[in-house]
Each structure stands twice: as C-alpha cells, then as structure tokens.
Amino acid sequence: MTSAIRFLEAHGIPFEVAEYEHLEKGAVFAARALGLPVDRTIKTLVVEVVPGGYYLVLMPGNKTISFRRLAKVLGAKRAAMADTDTAERLTGYLVGGISPFGVRKQLPVLMEADLLAFDKVAINGGRRGVMLIMNPSDIVRTMRAETVVL
Numbered sequence: 001m002t003s004a005i006r007f008l009e010a011h012g013i014p015f016e017v018a019e020y021e022h023l024e025k026g027a028v029f030a031a032r033a034l035g036l037p038v039d040r041t042i043k044t045l046v047v048e049v050v051p052g053g054y055y056l057v058l059m060p061g062n063k064t065i066s067f068r069r070l071a072k073v074l075g076a077k078r079a080a081m082a083d084t085d086t087a088e089r090l091t092g093y094l095v096g097g098i099s100p101f102g103v104r105k106q107l108p109v110l111m112e113a114d115l116l117a118f119d120k121v122a123i124n125g126g127r128r129g130v131m132l133i134m135n136p137s138d139i140v141r142t143m144r145a146e147t148v149v150l
Contacts, residue, residue: 013142021129027061030061041122041131042124047070056109056143066150093124097126109146112150120133121134
C-alpha cells in the first residue's frame with residue numbers, strides 16, 4: 001500500500017495495480033515489463049519553472065518534454081527538470097516511483113493532452129515497480145490537471 005493508492009481509494013477513483021520487477025528506471029522499461037504500449041505509460045516529471053515554482057508534468061513514455069515549449073505555455077522564462085533531491089523531497093517518493101497522487105507537497109499538474117485519447121493508461125503508483133492502470137480522465141479530474149500540448 002502506497003500513499004498514491006491510499007489517496008485514490010480515499011477519493012473513490014477506480015484503478016488496478018500492476019506490479020513488475022523494477023530493474024531499470026523509465027517508462028519504456030515499465031511498459032515492456034508489463035506488456036503495455038509505451039505511449040500509454042505515463043512518466044511523472046518534477047519540473048522547475050522560473051518564475052512559477054515546481055510542477056508535476058505527466059508525459060507519455062514515448063515522448064520527450066520540450067522545456068522551451070513548457071516555459072512558453074506557462075508564460076515563464078525557463079523550465080528544467082528538478083534535481084533528484086528536490087523531486088524526492090517535494091513528492092515523498094523516490095525517483096523512478098514518483099506518482100502525482102498523495103504527494104507530500106501539492107503541486108500544480110500538467111498532463112499531455114494526447115493521453116486523453118486512451119481509455120486506460122499506466123501511471124506510477126508511488127513505488128518503483130508499481131503501476132496503476134486507470135482512465136486518464138480520472139487523473140485530470142482528481143488532480144485538477146491542466147491538459148497541454150508539449
């Protein structure tokens with residue numbers, strides 16, 4: 001039981017737990033280990049935006065974030081990945097297991113709009129090797145995420 005799972009259960013959000021042996025970080029490895037298409041596997045990134053602070057950015061596993069585009073979308077000067085220590089401190093999760101659900105510090109959430117094309121996606125469940133299979137619309141609604149094209 002992770003904080004992410006407890007959060008979803010407390011909010012009555014449907015999901016399924018899928019576990020795999022975590023031998024390598026990354027959405028591509030997780031997708032292969034679970035037999036899922038990588039474009040339906042979400043990576044949760046902690047990003048620092050200046051000015052603006054920290055955001056959680058939910059991206060398909062087969063895409064790379066454009067920090068320049070993200071900064072432009074948010075009207076900021078720049079955006080960059082948060083360092084590992086900061087990401088873990090803000091979320092309460094280890095990198096490779098970061099979930100947007102049940103984080104230590106509530107952060108604004110942005111989700112790549114392409115993910116809404118699917119009925120089910122896999123997103124980290126708050127521990128390395130634990131993914132949650134769920135409807136992407138539930139993620140947007142629960143996290144009050146803004147959908148963007150990055």
